[in-house]
Amino acid sequence: MRLSTLSILGAAIMSAGPVIAQESVSLVAAGSLSTALSQVAADFSAAGGTNVDTTYGPSGIMRQEIEDGATAHVFASANMAHPRTLAEAGRGGPVVLFARNQLCGLAQSGLDVSSETLLEVMLSEDTRLGTSTPGADPSGDYAWELFARADMVREGAQAALEHKALQLTGGPDSEPAPEGRNTYGWVMESNRADLFLTYCTNAVLAQREVADLQIIQVPEALSVGADYGLMVLNDAPASAWRLALHILSPAGQGVLAEYGFDAPGLPKE
Structure with missing residues (x-):
């Protein structure tokens, strides 16, 4: 299946024509990918001289903006549903699984919680439980799956x-x-929640900013995996296909793995 996908991307690159020097590519991606994909984009630009304009935000809102006419050549979503919606509307494709993530609990330092007691603590009347917004942000959708x-x-x-x-x-x-702050580190430092459900990769970045935050692994019975989907939009330049292929390459997948994502394109050791 992966070879078939790479063959499709390769054929698209070949048919799109020669490289245009300094051609700009628009990459629209989930906010949880901002650190990892910014490095991937910088590596791509350094290797080929193509500028990558990046826009990050909740995947559902990004999809709506694309539907409303916002410029986007490559769309990297925190779920498969949003790019598939665009593909089914004839806006581009194919949609490729390129990364996976998991939900974790991000807890204040004083909260008595462990993986074993996570559900009990979430249900406690004394616990302010934070999530992202379902519908707009897949992280919220995954939290609702955890609730189910x-x-x-x-x-x-x-x-x-x-x-x-x-x-x-x-x-x-x-x-x-605030600009330059990790959203989840800032929310927790601002004391807006006692416990927040977010991607494990986000939790690690938040803890780097606010060192006393706790990262709580979700127990298997509640665990929800997040599949991330990648697509190239119609009328994108050839360099957009090259960027997509770079994200799927061992180099791009290696960067994603360094930031805590499960990178399906890397060979198993």
Whole structure:
């Protein structure tokens, strides 16, 4: 399947024509990819001389902006659904799985919580539980999937968690973090939640900014995996296909792995 996908991308590159020096490519991507893909884009530019203009944000909002006419050549989403929606509308394709992630709990230093007690602490009336915004940000959608799993562990948990969850990030009206700050580190440092469900990669970056935050692994019974989808939009320049292929290459996949993503394009050791 992967060879077939790479063959499609390779054929598209060959048919798109020769490289145009300094041709600019627009990369629109999920906010959780900002650190990793910024490095991938910089490596790509350094190797080939093609400028990459990057825009990051919640994948659902990014998809809507593309639908409304925003310039985008390559779209990297934190789920498969948003790029597939664009592909089904005839806006581009194919949609390729290029990275995976997981949800973790990000907890304040004083919160007594572990992987084993995570569900109990989330359900506690004393715990302010933060999530991203479902519909707009796949991180919120994955949190709601976790809540559904919780109902299989404890009856009524799903409704209770959905009711109490504070949708603090990823929505069209969410307050943005100050420039240069990790969104989740800033939210927790601002004491807006006691426990926040976010991607494990985001949790690691937040802890680098706010060292006393705890990262809590989600137990297997509640664990939700996040599949990330990549696509090239119609009428994109040849260099957009080259960028997509670079993201899927061992070099690009290696960078994603360095930032904590599961990179399916890397060979198994």
